Amino acid sequence: MQVVQGKHLVTPDGEVLDELRSRAARVIVDVGTGDARTAYRLAKAQPEWLVVGIDPAWQRMSPTSVRASRKPAKGGAPNLLLVNSAIETVPAELHGIADEVSVLMPWGKLLRGVVHGDGDVCAGLRAVARPGASLDITVGTSIWRDPVPLEIRELPELTPEYVDTVLAGRLAGYGWQVTGAEVISGAEMDRMSSSWARRLGSGNPEVVIHVRATAVTPAEVAAGSPG
Ligand SMILES: C[S@@+](CC[C@H](N)C(=O)[O-])C[C@H]1O[C@@H](n2cnc3c(N)ncnc32)[C@H](O)[C@@H]1O
Structure with missing residues (x-):
């Protein structure tokens, strides 16, 4: 290391x-x-x-x-x-060290990996997590507004609907059970009590999408729920 x-x-x-x-x-x-x-x-x-x-x-x-x-x-x-x-x-x-994993405003391979639910990135995120650990992925939505950067033109927009219908299933395959996906503006951060929200802070003017998941074991995936 x-x-x-x-x-x-x-x-x-x-x-x-x-x-x-x-x-x-x-x-x-x-x-x-x-x-x-x-x-x-x-x-x-x-x-x-x-x-x-x-x-x-x-x-x-x-x-x-x-x-x-x-x-x-x-x-x-x-x-x-x-x-x-x-x-x-x-x-x-x-491996197995984290109680919380966070991905804040990713770009490049990390951004593509979390949006597509690519195996190498999602398995890497799961590898650092303990069973039951939380995953917080935060992506600013402005990257999908004009002018959209060339390197993400083919990237589907991360929306709560996309998370429900596409990404949650892919993440489940790598041991992450999605527990929520919401669009939040910087002003709303103050109302949220999580340490994640405090980290992002209300000074951030971006509208972000926040995806939350929990690290589950293969047995829990098979049973359909953690714990
Ligand atoms: C926009 S920066 C965000 C930095 C920080 N999270 C923040 O919010 O200020 C995105 C970071 O993702 C990193 N990154 C890109 N691909 C990665 C990968 N495959 N694994 C880990 N980090 C990666 C880049 O090197 C870059 O530093």
Whole structure:
């Protein structure tokens, strides 16, 4: 596993992750974390949680890693781990680690993977989750308004109807049971109490679609419900 440490990539030994994990009351995995600022803010707000940011464009996480490596009183966040990886090839050390998985404003392969319900992306998301973990996928709907970027012209628009009729079935095949899909405006975020909504914040002017799912086992998929 390659972890961002300031301006470098390092390969920590297994004990580092075991230690972080054993101290954490909850583990959040933010997939496609970008510059990792959202993950950093969450790690600072919840010092008893372990927040893992994953992104294959590791240099963008570097400034946040520099900040997080300071002493906690000076802005450091020892409970933030930034991992250089695409979700399709997520390192085995992270398998089964997450109580919450979040995908916030994805693009590229991650966006296409969650909208199409592609096997490599959905299985990677499921691989990091514990049974019962939540998945929150948030996509800004403006990408489907003119001018639609060339690379997503063929991508179906993520709507609650599309989730019900197409995506939920595909996600179920990879161990995710969809529990809801709703379109939300930034102003409505305040009324929602979830930690996910707090992360997104009402300052966000975008209308987003939020898809929620729960990690289920093959036996639960066969029975049609978790638990
Ligand atoms: C628009 S940025 C969003 C960053 C962050 N979540 C936020 O809301 O500020 C989308 C990120 O998805 C990442 N990404 C694209 N494909 C990915 C994949 N297959 N696995 C993990 N991350 C991916 C990109 O590298 C990029 O940093």
